[in-house]
Structures are given as C-alpha cells and as structure tokens.
Amino acid sequence: MPASGARPPRFSYKGSRLKPLRAFCQVARLGSISRAAEALYLSQPAVTLQLQALERELGVRLLERSGRRLTPTREGELLYAMARPLVEGLDGLAAQFREQVRGLDAGELHVAAGSSTILYLLPPIVEAFRRQYPDVRLSLHNVTGASGLDLLRSDAVDLAVGSMLDVPADLAYAPAQRYEPMLITPPDHPLATKPELALEDLSPYGLILPPKRLTTYRLVDLVFQQNRVPYTVALEVGGWEVIKQYVAMGLGISIVTAICLTAADRERLAARSLARWFPSRSYGVVVRKGKFLSPQARAFAELLQPGLLAPRGYDESGHSER
Numbered sequence: 478m479p480a481s482g483a484r485p486p487r488f489s490y491k492g493s494r495l496k497p498l499r500a501f502c503q504v505a506r507l508g509s510i511s512r513a514a515e516a517l518y519l520s521q522p523a524v525t526l527q528l529q530a531l532e533r534e535l536g537v538r539l540l541e542r543s544g545r546r547l548t549p550t551r552e553g554e555l556l557y558a559m560a561r562p563l564v565e566g567l568d569g570l571a572a573q574f575r576e577q578v579r580g581l582d583a584g585e586l587h588v589a590a591g592s593s594t595i596l597y598l599l600p601p602i603v604e605a606f607r608r609q610y611p612d613v614r615l616s617l618h619n620v621t622g623a624s625g626l627d628l629l630r631s632d633a634v635d636l637a638v639g640s641m642l643d644v645p646a647d648l649a650y651a652p653a654q655r656y657e658p659m660l661i662t663p664p665d666h667p668l669a670t671k672p673e674l675a676l677e678d679l680s681p682y683g684l685i686l687p688p689k690r691l692t693t694y695r696l697v698d699l700v701f702q703q704n705r706v707p708y709t710v711a712l713e714v715g716g717w718e719v720i721k722q723y724v725a726m727g728l729g730i731s732i733v734t735a736i737c738l739t740a741a742d743r744e745r746l747a748a749r750s751l752a753r754w755f756p757s758r759s760y761g762v763v764v765r766k767g768k769f770l771s772p773q774a775r776a777f778a779e780l781l782q783p784g785l786l787a788p789r790g791y792d793e794s795g796h797s798e799r
Contacts, residue, residue: 495567497527498560501539504528505557508546585614586773589625589637593717597736598654598760599638602780613773622690629765635774637763638781640734642692644763651762653781656735658755659748663727669747676706676754683711685720685729697732700755721746734758761785 503513504524514521532539539553549557590599595617606615618625618634628634629648644650660679662669668678687693694713701708711729714720717737724731725745732755738748762778762785764770770778778785 495564497531499564499568500524500527501531501553502557502561502564504540504547505549505553508548510547584771584773585616586771586777587616587618587628587634588777589618589620589628589634589639591621591625591639592619592715593734593737594639594760595619596718602777605780606777610773610776622692626763629763632765632768635764635771636778638760639763640692640758640760641763642696647766649764649766651764651778651785652759653761653778653785654736655757655759657757658751659733659735659738660730660751661721661724661733661738661742661746661748662730663725664745664747666727666730666747668730668749674749674751676701676704679730680707680709683709683729685712685714685723685731686710687715687720688713691715693732693734696755696758704754736760 500513500517500519503516504510507513507516510521510524510528514524517524528540535552535556537552538550539556540547541550541553542548588599599617603615603617606613618628620628621639625634625637625639626645626648629637641650660668660674666682668674668682671678684697686697689695697708712723714723717733720731720733721737721742723729732751735748736758738746742748762781
C-alpha cells in the first residue's frame, strides 16, 4: 500500500487497457505467449510486459504453467469470462459499425395507398422493390382520400400511390398506369350479351358502388348527370372484392376500373368496356411539391414507370393528366 498522500504507481499501459486485456485473452485462449504474439503481430517481450503490468494492477496472478501450456488461474478464469466479450466486441466494432451504416444508407420508405392499389397494382412493384432493395424497410399505409394527403403534407409518408381526380396545388401527381372503366354483371345478365350497349341501358338496374366520398362514386354520378341519364344505387359498399362478390350473387351491377379484374373474375362475371362514356382511370405517384425524395422513394416510383419522377412527369398545374 502506498503511504498516505502518496500517488499510486502509474503504468503506461493504462492509457489503453484494451491492449493488455487483448494480450491476456489471446494467451488464455491459445495457451502460449509465442502463439499469442503471432496472433497479435507483436513481439513476445511486448506480450509478456502487458501481462505483467495487468497482473500488477489487479494484484493477482492470472496465468500459470500446466505442462507446456499457460492456463488461467482461478482469478484468470474469472477475468477471461469478463474480458473476452469486451475484447471481441471492440475488435468487431468497425465491421458492425459499417454494417449499421449500410442499414442507415438503406433507410426506410413509407408509401400511402388505398386498398385497391395495394391489392391489385402494388404486389409486383413491392416484390421487385424488395428483391432489389432488401435492406430498405418498406411500410405501406392503407389509407384513402384525404387521409393519404394529410400523411403526405405532414411528411409521415414519402409518397402516395393511387388515382386522383383533382390534385391540390401543393401536391404533384405523375400518372403511371391507365385502366378502362368496365361494366360488370353476372354472366347471365341481359346486359352481358346485348350487342350494342348504351348508357341508358344501365338505368333499369341497381348499381353497387363504393361509398359517396370515394372517387368512383363521384365519377359515376358526374357522367350520368352530364348525359342526363337517370340511375339508381342499389347498394353502397367499400372494396372491389366485396362489390364483385355481390355482383356475382346477382344483387346488382357495377362500374369498376379494369385494375381490379383478375382472370378468376372473368369466370364468374361478365365484363364490358364503358370507355365510350367514362374516362379511363390513371394510377400514379403523388408527392408534396418541394419535398426532397430519397433514392429509395425514386427507385420505387421507377418500378411503376421508368422516368416517372422526371420534372415533366408532373402536372404542375394541379390537375391530373387524364
């Protein structure tokens, strides 16, 4: 014990405790100072000095000879159990850090989209994106209408994918895909085989439509009103899958976008184009004007259509290009 007021001895190795601990762990693992020195790219005397300094600081003997090997003492076993995770963790720090940085570079991508977009349009896009960018954390927010625009304005999502009739001035819309409007009926319905189809032919039959707040209902109402053709709504229900099921059951007819019609639907429904009266519906990307888009956001849009987010891809006037 040093005299009262005297300073304890200082050892130069204390400036870096990692070195003597690493030397001790290597000797304890390999059982030889010479082999530890090779593993550490040091001379044997340097390893010996580090071990001696460590034992002096701790005040215990850490290693003892057993035959031709050096083995940890009881105290050495305890120190080895404590020091090994620290040494290995520090030695692997650089590699782990680089891995984490790659994760930060990969980042996250938040996309707002309605149910029909997520169900029919995005599956191949998401599959391709996950294959090309497996480290990006992709979040699809299932929202419709104003809710999706609110997420865009608050930067809770990077972009939105869907169909728009009116584009607010603070947003930009780049159409990517277009789909025809289709009349769907049961296969045995009179309209399914009528040679010439007029808009007036739909009047006697009740329509199954999405709720009034959604774009499809507004568009159907607009077309009938403009053509002065009366119509009736038999049922309001959300979701193309539900609408198709109810039409197949004979509960009414409907006007849908071709995006939702699958090969299986063609077996249980009759589908006819209404492009003569109804405009095609475009689906594309909506972003907040002035927002910087991350590389992963642009990559996602590119999968919808190459060059989609080039400046001329937007309709800056605030209206969709349909």
